[in-house]
Amino acid sequence: MHVIAALALPDVVAFDLSIPAQIFGHRDEQDRYRFAVCTQEPGSVATTTGFSLYVPDGLAALRTADTIIVPGYWPLSVPGRVLICALQAAAARGARMMSVCTGAFALAAAGLLDGKRATTHWQHADELQLRYPAVRVNADVLWVDEGQTLTSAGVAAGLDLCLHIYRQDHGADAAAAVARRMVVAPHRDGGQAQLLERPLPPRGEALAATCAWALERLDEPLTVAALAQQAGWAPRTFARRFRAETGHSPHRWLTAVRLLRARRLLETTDLPVERIAANCGLGSAANLRLHLGRDAATTPSAYRAAYQGRPADYEFGT
Numbered sequence: 001m002h003v004i005a006a007l008a009l010p011d012v013v014a015f016d017l018s019i020p021a022q023i024f025g026h027r028d029e030q031d032r033y034r035f036a037v038c039t040q041e042p043g044s045v046a047t048t049t050g051f052s053l054y055v056p057d058g059l060a061a062l063r064t065a066d067t068i069i070v071p072g073y074w075p076l077s078v079p080g081r082v083l084i085c086a087l088q089a090a091a092a093r094g095a096r097m098m099s100v101c102t103g104a105f106a107l108a109a110a111g112l113l114d115g116k117r118a119t120t121h122w123q124h125a126d127e128l129q130l131r132y133p134a135v136r137v138n139a140d141v142l143w144v145d146e147g148q149t150l151t152s153a154g155v156a157a158g159l160d161l162c163l164h165i166y167r168q169d170h171g172a173d174a175a176a177a178v179a180r181r182m183v184v185a186p187h188r189d190g191g192q193a194q195l196l197e198r199p200l201p202p203r204g205e206a207l208a209a210t211c212a213w214a215l216e217r218l219d220e221p222l223t224v225a226a227l228a229q230q231a232g233w234a235p236r237t238f239a240r241r242f243r244a245e246t247g248h249s250p251h252r253w254l255t256a257v258r259l260l261r262a263r264r265l266l267e268t269t270d271l272p273v274e275r276i277a278a279n280c281g282l283g284s285a286a287n288l289r290l291h292l293g294r295d296a297a298t299t300p301s302a303y304r305a306a307y308q309g310r311p312a313d314y315e316f317g318t
Contacts, residue, residue, distance in 0.1 A: 001034050002169065005065035008039045008055050009073040009083075009106060014047040016071030016100040019158040023166060023178060032170065036061050040083050048074050059086045065095055067165070072101030072155070076124065084110045091148070098150040098165070100158035107149065108132040116146045121154030126247075159184055207231065207245050211253075218258050218281045224250045258282050259291050266300055267307040273300045 004024050006017055017037065025035030037053070038061035039045050044052045059082070062068055068090050079087075087110040091097050099107050104120040105128060107113050114134040119125070125139030138144065143152040143161040152161035159182070167175035179185065210231040214222055227250055228238035242250045258280040265276045277288040289299060296303065 002032065002067065003065045004033055004035045004067045004069065005057075005061045006035070006037045006069045006071060007062070007087075007103075007106075008037050008045045008053060008071065009079065009103075010039075011046040011048050011074055012053070013072035013074065013101060013155070014049045014051070014053075015155060016103065016158055017047075017053075019100060019156075020069045020071070020162050022182065023159075023162045026181070028181065036065075038062065040080070059083065062086050062090045062095075065090065067096040067098060070097075070099045070103035070106045071158070072099075072103050072121070073106075074102065076102055076105050076127070078109050079106050087112065094148070096148055096150070096165075098152075098161065100152050100161070101154050104128060104151045105131070107151070108135050112149055113151070116149055117144045118146070118149075118151040119144050119153045120151065123154070207242055214254065215257060218254075218261060219279050220281065222254060222281065254281075255291065256295075259288075259295055262288055262292070262300075263296075263303065266304045276300075 004020065006020050008017055021035060021037070023029070024033045029035075036057055037055050038057040038059060039055040040059055042056050042058045043054065045055050046052050063086075068087070070087075083106075087097070087106065091110070091112050097107060097112055099120075101121050102124055104113065104118055105124075108118070108128060108131070113132065115136070117136045117138055118128070119138050119141050120128050122139045125137050128135065129137040139153075141153065142157045143150065143164060145164065150161060150165065152158045163175050163179055163184075166178055210227055213230050214227060224239055225235050227242075228235040231238050233241065239250055242248075242253070246253055248256070259282070262276050262280045262282060265271055265279065266273075269276075271279070273285040273288060277283060277285050280288075282288045282291060285300070292298060292300060292303060298306075
């Protein structure tokens with residue numbers, strides 16, 4: 001009997017907690033897993049969704065668990081020393097350690113991700129990297145398996161990682177049966193990209209007006225020189241300040257926002273792919289396919305199908 005303990009930190013993301021509970025704690029799994037929820041201070045545990053959970057088990061549950069799962073929580077405060085020591089002790093005796101979404105921050109605080117690849121929700125990946133520079137953060141994947149330590153990307157990516165673990169424990173056929181029960185896809189590769197949104201510079205910073213100007217002209221052949229002229233700086237100065245404020249080069253930012261607009265048009269319109277590419281300044285359907293493949297590991301037709309409920313091979317023109 002494999003014992004799994006899910007650690008509910010205040011304020012736990014209820015959906016993140018419910019994913020392993022539904023997969024490993026379901027009544028159909030009682031012959032394979034014993035699933036329990038624990039917390040540092042037994043009793044009422046707040047969630048991020050407006051209700052509280054009653055959790056009777058304390059950290060003693062971590063001492064005997066074969067797998068420990070840390071769901072996401074918010075705000076991303078650093079766990080106390082007692083909790084960190086409990087996680088470190090579990091890892092030291094060989095327990096499989098896993099996080100869902102921002103639960104990676106707890107594993108990182110315990111030093112369990114040092115020198116390892118890890119992921120978390122794309123919105124918080126930069127913060128994870130900044131706080132814990134020894135962690136090799138990858139915001140472009142759904143989950144990362146480092147053997148004893150596993151991390152998933154944001155929210156629903158926890159489904160993919162839990163099914164991956166189930167597949168490791170009991171084989172592909174058994175995992176597919178669980179996926180059918182859950183009414184989800186049985187397999188999405190860990191290398192599949194999160195659906196990221198590249199952030200704009202914060203409002204009020206020096207480049208915000210230039211970025212807003214560019215967003216109104218994405219179908220035009222914008223250059224760094226044109227952006228610099230709009231900002232009133234020399235091109236080299238502009239490029240240097242742009243990278244300092246956004247973390248990206250002007251060219252990379254332009255490509256990202258053009259691709260973001262293309263994704264929005266794929267989600268909400270029936271425009272042909274060639275026209276979408278032109279409207280967003282990506283030039284051609286082939287170029288759009290290239291960039292979308294790199295960014296989200298998918299094609300325009302498959303992306304549109306996922307959002308509009310179309311067959312994956314249905315294409316609105318090329």
